[in-house]
Amino acid sequence: MEESACLCGVGSSRGCRKRQRPAEKAAADGKPAPAEKHVEADAAVRCCADSGGTLSPMPSLQAPRCSLQDLPLEILVEIFASLPGTDLSSLAQTCTKFHHILHIDSIWRRRCREEFGVCENLQNLETIGMSYREVYAKLFPYRNILGLWQLDTEHYRTLVNVVLDGLCITGWTYRPSLHTHVGGPIHFKPSFRIRLTERRSATVECMEGPNSSPHYSHMQIQKDRFTTQCKKTDHRTDLPTQLREEGGLVLEDRQWYDCLTYRRLYLPPNHPDDLIRPGLFQDYYDDFGLKIAMLSFHGKYARVTKITGLSKKTLEIHLMRRIQLRDGEIFRNFNELSRVVQEMDEQVIREQQQQKQEEGTEESEGHGWQSPAQPRVGESGAAAAEEQPVPFVLPVGVRSRDQNYPRTCRMCFYAVDTVTLLGSAYPRRFPAIFILFDENHFGFIWLEVKYFFLYNRVQETFQNVEAPSPQAFLEMLKNIKASTK
Template sequence: MASILMLPPELLAFLLSFLRGIDLSRVSLVCKRFKEAVDADWIWQQRCKREYGVESLNGWKSQSYRTFYTKILYHYGFIFGVWQADIEYYGGLVHVSVEDGLIVANQLVPACESNVQKPLQKKKLFSITLDDEDRVEIMCLKGHEGPHECIIQSTGVKRNSFRATCCEPHKHRHTAGEGQEFESWLEEELDNVNDDLHEHIRDILQTKFEITRPYETKCLYKKMVLPLTIQDVPIQPGLFKGTYAANGVEIVNVSYHGDKMRVTKVTGDPHIPACEITIEADLNSQMVLTKHQQETRAQLEDLDVDDVIGGDENPELQPFIIPAGVSDRGLYYFEESKNIEQCRARYAGTGQLAAHGFQNSSSSPGHLIIFDEELFGFLWLELRTLSVFSRVLYRFD
């Protein structure tokens, strides 16, 4: 009777290479022939590539794909991808990928100024690698005293969340006290400290520092699934950077739910926290306005939406102007690169407002304005401001 054990060693190894890594370890216990086949390192190279997208050990200290798979990828490969930091009010966007022989977690932070054209900045959180003796080395990369030990633990049943815990929290505290620690944090937050920083802005940042400080040494991260491209929508879903007055630039996620376009915060603030809806628009209420109808905020407020819905005759472009008395939060940065005197579409929508601590939340009327695939705005009628949102162009692969 024919048996799989009668196959040539190379063919047996080829067939076994299609098994998952965890199954390969079990198969190696069946018999000597299976163990010899599974010991071929190229099989584990295939598992590293197919299961985790790691094609080469260039830059890594380990020279064995099996060691790399069993000690690194099997235990920590699940953290590759995009995560949301579970930080009270503020949240956070984190990307975990391979960089120069390390698994590195980078927090992606928007620039503090209202220029949403600026790319996200990277702040390293932790790294995972193997040392010269193939021992796992997990290091916290935050704090004032350089890299130090850290623990990564899966907390979700489907590995959809994990916790990073610093083993030496004292290395995150400044030797000169909390006051100097705040000044150092402020310098990093703003790239450089402005002596003319408005007292109100400084107070907002002081609040952020005090709330987020405990999460420096222990933080939970939850898996994020970025939306796929879809057809027949005014703008493709995905991540955008948006302007929020004194709270600066925040990251939001655009998604679609039936006839609604929804904008949800990925990073937030004590008024509208991360994970909460900030803007929602009705795709059945596409408006077409003349320049005259946009000249003042009062004219926009007096519009009867039913009278300006375009129906089946919506033009590809329509005029756009910022009404008198409405503050522009960053659209002027696009004057040279885009035609901001026209928009592709305009919809009636609502924005969420709330007091500090997400208290007494309410919906405020406004207009969602689509300029192109990388830029949209929301005109808050009640607040008399235009928030601007620019697509995040960071590569997450």
């Protein structure tokens, strides 16, 4: 009876007795206590809450009821459509009403468009009996493979761009050419595709092989990498055959592995202090067509990382060791140019050895280029753009495949070219000169072989290539470097 009295707000329950005494005392004295009515009611609520009971408040004290379910359907659809698809499955489990609302296809149409770039017309989907909800469910397991990847076989590395083509996910593999200028467009051929129009589940098809006839393939997706495996074993890379036809070269065909592994590639982040905008560049490094390399900046150093090709190569540019130009005179005299670079190289080697002794490390290469905390170069990108260009001519005796290079340059720096040749387990180190021409061109002279390489910016744009963090980009470069050993 005491508990019932407490729930009703009257009676003399033990927990409420102390709080009722002021009101009882006022009633006993015959004095009204209107100011204590609300205090008494609040005390009853607290009392019952402490005792684990529930109290039905008076109508005048009831708070206005507000629920997400009371919103109009149009507003709920707009709210749900703006949420990430990963949150909608949990939302559908909250109540029956939300579960039914999340079957409205306009919600999933917006999620497909914003998260994956699907631009299909709803009528096109209706003709094949699919909804955007089904499309999203089939795309979701493959969401992490959209973007740029590096395919690294035993002898050759190449670039793969995985994009959404209509209702298919296609992996386009870079196809080098001997007849394309470094400033020309890059060419791709389809390597695999994932068909999303199947009723039950998406189908992965390999498009490699002598006749490029699609056939079943298995795909396994992991963090920052994925693998494909085919039932066929007669795959041959098109690269040697193509180059033999175009350039008259003889190179033995190499068999594709049944299981291919792709590593994630991010484009370098851009910083206002960078000399030029980082990104992908093309060059002719060897006799087997155009190659792609990545230019990135790391404080006092810049790095050119080779992405495709036979040999594995990195160029480290010492941005604090600038070679002063005198109206192109230093380029006309190769001996003078070689002497200047050789002096810098000897000084760098001494500093590396000293640093190695002080730190007690086994490897002193890199000079902290992996650390994002390095101070930026004193010369900003804007200053580099305002640098007055000077005439540029190749020194006598220096060869180049591409003679259509810019005739003026802005800056030159000491650099070190590290190359792991095909069949070699250890990299070799070569002093070089990095030459900045303009925003879209740079080059370097390899002094030992007296050869000039010209790089031109890749003009194609790619999606899903931003690194989630600076640390993720540095980790990617570290993995590429580790794969060269």
